[in-house]
Amino acid sequence: MSDPFALDDDPSPSPAPLAPVVRFPYLDGLNPEQRQAAMATEGPVLVLAGAGTGKTRVLTARLAYILESGLAQPWQVLAVTFTNKAAQEMQERVAGLVGPGARSCWLGTFHSIGVKILRSHGEAVGLKSNFTVLDEDDQLRLVKQLLNEGNIDPKRLPPAAILREIQAWKDKGLGPDQVPESDDPDKRLIPLYRQYQERLQTLNAADFGDLLLLCLHLFQKNPEALAQYQERFRYILVDEYQDTNVAQYLWLRLLAQRSGNLCCVGDDDQSIYSWRGAEVDNILRFEHDFPGAQVIRLERNYRSGEHILGAASGLIAHNAGRLGKTLRPGREGASKGAAKVEVMGLWNGEEEARQIADRMVALKKQGIAYAEMAALVRAGFQTREFEERFITIGLPYRVVGGPRFYERQEIRDALAYLRVVAQPDDSLAFERIVNTPKRGLGDSTLQIIHKLARAMNVSLLAAAVSLVETDEIKPKAKASLKAVLDNFQRWGSLLGGLQPADLAQQVLEESGYIAMWKADTAPDAPGRVENLKELYSAIEPFESLTAFLEHVSLVMENNAGQDADKVTLMTLHGAKGLEFDAVFLPGWEEGLFPHPRALDDQGERGLEEERRLAYVGITRARKLAVISYAGERRVYNQWVHPAPSRFISELPEAHIENRGMKGLDVARDFAETGAGWGQRFGKRASQTQPFTPKSDAGFLEGDRVFHEKFGYGRVLDVDGTRLDILFDKAGAKKVVDSFVRKA
DNA sequence: GACTCTGCATATCCC
DNA sequence: ATGCAGAGTC
Numbered sequence: 001m002s003d004p005f006a007l008d009d010d011p012s013p014s015p016a017p018l019a020p021v022v023r024f025p026y027l028d029g030l031n032p033e034q035r036q037a038a039m040a041t042e043g044p045v046l047v048l049a050g051a052g053t054g055k056t057r058v059l060t061a062r063l064a065y066i067l068e069s070g071l072a073q074p075w076q077v078l079a080v081t082f083t084n085k086a087a088q089e090m091q092e093r094v095a096g097l098v099g100p101g102a103r104s105c106w107l108g109t110f111h112s113i114g115v116k117i118l119r120s121h122g123e124a125v126g127l128k129s130n131f132t133v134l135d136e137d138d139q140l141r142l143v144k145q146l147l148n149e150g151n152i153d154p155k156r157l158p159p160a161a162i163l164r165e166i167q168a169w170k171d172k173g174l175g176p177d178q179v180p181e182s183d184d185p186d187k188r189l190i191p192l193y194r195q196y197q198e199r200l201q202t203l204n205a206a207d208f209g210d211l212l213l214l215c216l217h218l219f220q221k222n223p224e225a226l227a228q229y230q231e232r233f234r235y236i237l238v239d240e241y242q243d244t245n246v247a248q249y250l251w252l253r254l255l256a257q258r259s260g261n262l263c264c265v266g267d268d269d270q271s272i273y274s275w276r277g278a279e280v281d282n283i284l285r286f287e288h289d290f291p292g293a294q295v296i297r298l299e300r301n302y303r304s305g306e307h308i309l310g311a312a313s314g315l316i317a318h319n320a321g322r323l324g325k326t327l328r329p330g331r332e333g334a335s336k337g338a339a340k341v342e343v344m345g346l347w348n349g350e351e352e353a354r355q356i357a358d359r360m361v362a363l364k365k366q367g368i369a370y371a372e373m374a375a376l377v378r379a380g381f382q383t384r385e386f387e388e389r390f391i392t393i394g395l396p397y398r399v400v401g402g403p404r405f406y407e408r409q410e411i412r413d414a415l416a417y418l419r420v421v422a423q424p425d426d427s428l429a430f431e432r433i434v435n436t437p438k439r440g441l442g443d444s445t446l447q448i449i450h451k452l453a454r455a456m457n458v459s460l461l462a463a464a465v466s467l468v469e470t471d472e473i474k475p476k477a478k479a480s481l482k483a484v485l486d487n488f489q490r491w492g493s494l495l496g497g498l499q500p501a502d503l504a505q506q507v508l509e510e511s512g513y514i515a516m517w518k519a520d521t522a523p524d525a526p527g528r529v530e531n532l533k534e535l536y537s538a539i540e541p542f543e544s545l546t547a548f549l550e551h552v553s554l555v556m557e558n559n560a561g562q563d564a565d566k567v568t569l570m571t572l573h574g575a576k577g578l579e580f581d582a583v584f585l586p587g588w589e590e591g592l593f594p595h596p597r598a599l600d601d602q603g604e605r606g607l608e609e610e611r612r613l614a615y616v617g618i619t620r621a622r623k624l625a626v627i628s629y630a631g632e633r634r635v636y637n638q639w640v641h642p643a644p645s646r647f648i649s650e651l652p653e654a655h656i657e658n659r660g661m662k663g664l665d666v667a668r669d670f671a672e673t674g675a676g677w678g679q680r681f682g683k684r685a686s687q688t689q690p691f692t693p694k695s696d697a698g699f700l701e702g703d704r705v706f707h708e709k710f711g712y713g714r715v716l717d718v719d720g721t722r723l724d725i726l727f728d729k730a731g732a733k734k735v736v737d738s739f740v741r742k743a
Numbered sequence: 744g745a746c747t748c749t750g751c752a753t754a755t756c757c758c
Numbered sequence: 759a760t761g762c763a764g765a766g767t768c
Contacts, residue, residue: 082758111758154763155752208758275756379755401757442744554758573756595755613756636754637759
């Protein structure tokens with residue numbers, strides 16, 4: 001552990017009187033502000049960390065320092081992040097610094113910490129320790145049930161809107177009894193909120209908002225529990241503080257009240273989650289809320305070239321109401337000669353995808369790894385055009401946060417089965433799959449079960465169990481129901497004995513669920529079977545089904561194949577906290593970015609948030625940032641001819657380089673006259689040099705193949721590594737052979 | 744109870 | 759374009 005090259009000139013006094021003199025090598029590489037932030041352990045501290053100023057490094061160093069200097073034991077430290085990715089990274093880096101002891105830190109997202117606390121102290125707020133965490137599907141189903149029972153027309157009060165409102169209240173830390181009546185002019189939402197919470201309680205379930213709200217209520221209602229946690233957490237660290245909402249703020253304030261050692265790290269310029277209830281005010285008010293707080297600014301940027309920095313700073317300067325930071329290059333002269341930020345105008349979205357893909361290939365040839373490149377979009381649907389292009393030329397890519405694995409229908413169904421096995425009282429899961437595959441248990445049977453469950457005040461499954469002992473339902477339905485229940489009982493008895501992945505496989509096979517998809521002739525059915533198989537491998541690493549289910553409810557992503565060299569495709573929101581050598585920022589157009597919806601909802605504030613989003617995007621780049629906009633684009637199946645985003649004109653001239661403007665003007669002329677499109681495009685397409693990966697083809701005309709995205713298909717033609725394939729569902733595509741396998 | 748058809752509304756960002 | 763709810767039919 002000792003570093004023979006460590007300089008012995010550490011000017012800071014030892015803060016740990018009890019500890020022997022220990023060297024902290026990870027502090028040596030920090031600049032003075034960073035070091036100050038890492039070592040100011042006592043009292044409230046606000047670290048204003050601009051983009052690329054080494055925030056993560058400071059956080060991990062601070063954590064390691066607290067542990068190694070003996071100020072606290074690992075379990076006495078609470079570190080909260082916003083994303084699982086960030087939590088995981090911090091966990092690993094701290095473990096790398098101080099060893100595996102770091103694993104027993106309380107380190108995770110607000111939500112996962114909330115679960116942990118509620119699992120042990122949830123009784124005080126009406127949750128048994130094995131409560132379920134609901135996903136969005138479950139929530140919607142529940143609200144629809146409530147509307148049904150209350151004879152409310154779901155068209156007048158859309159379930160999704162109700163949930164949004166409830167969520168907003170939860171974000172503010174308000175339970176049904178605390179919402180001011182003026183918040184509900186309609187007079188129906190608050191009662192619905194109350195019913196919704198009551199129903200959750202009988203289901204022994206919590207939604208995402210509850211993980212925070214109920215925790216907060218627990219602390220408020222139960223001083224002993226609070227005291228216990230206050231006692232335990234001597235040091236609290238919060239990442240991305242600018243994105244905390246009121247509930248989280250109150251939660252933190254309570255927890256930190258006793259020790260006072262609260263360190264929040266954030267950047268008001270990167271606050272992009274107001275729609276999720278985040279209050280920039282939290283960070284702006286920190287000094288007021290926590291008197292005597294130290295404020296440390298990290299302004300030296302070590303990440304990006306000078307022009308990237310200049311462009312980003314110039315853009316964000318258009319926002320009012322900032323705390324005001326000036327990012328400057330961390331190393332004098334180091335970034336001189338760096339590339340300017342490029343701005344490209346293209347004819348249309350397709351051309352944009354093409355140019356960007358080609359550029360990525362070119363960069364790869366210059367020695368930049370694909371894993372160091374990303375295209376960051378404003379809205380999820382934008383990824384589609386890129387995917388198609390990437391597939392066509394065989395550019396390896398990964399979509400982060402797209403249609404997510406665990407949100408697919410077949411996966412949710414499968415999970416519902418597993419949930420009922422692991423927790424028979426999970427009525428929402430039970431309801432989801434009693435009649436999937438079809439077993440002749442339709443609405444009327446379900447209604448009877450529901451009624452009985454209510455009358456007996458038990459779960460649906462329990463009600464069903466007693467129902468099959470009676471003659472209240474038709475013999476056919478009864479037999480069918482009994483078979484299902486017997487199955488669940490048997491699977492339940494296997495819980496401890498079988499590997500969870502094997503049990504899952506057994507459940508899906510014996511229930512006929514897999515068979516249902518195998519028999520399905522729909523073009524996407526084979527893909528679903530594939531996904532279910534992938535589910536088994538996702539379960540593999542887990543010790544128990546329960547552990548796996550918990551993981552799924554909190555981490556909606558399936559991180560398989562993370563380490564391959566692929567370009568990243570994701571939303572700007574998803575990119576916060578990440579960095580790449582080369583960043584592409586497509587779709588900078590009015591009507592898309594800034595997103596009109598943000599402007600409608602929030603006006604000027606919305607615009608500023610969109611601008612911060614743009615700032616986040618640019619500052620993800622180390623060496624190269626390329627902004628682009630198209631003259632023509634298809635949005636929601638309509639052609640639009642957007643103007644370039646206003647953000648483009650806000651970029652300081654000195655730091656940008658314009659490219660491709662002429663092409664755009666030509667394109668506009670063509671668009672207006674309606675002439676010449678096909679011709680020009682045909683030419684461009686054939687000029688594009690395809691990227692050819694080294695792979696031994698081995699595919700023959702007529703082969704049946706499987707593609708992750710397009711499903712099954714047949715090879716029509718082979719040209720080197722490029723295949724013409726007629727997909728059963730997606731139609732004819734050109735695909736590089738490394739993207740398909742033999743079926 | 745299951746299936747098919749039609750009309751309707753709908754479409755950011757995520758733990 | 760797509761997905762969903764409701765109506766109508768077997």
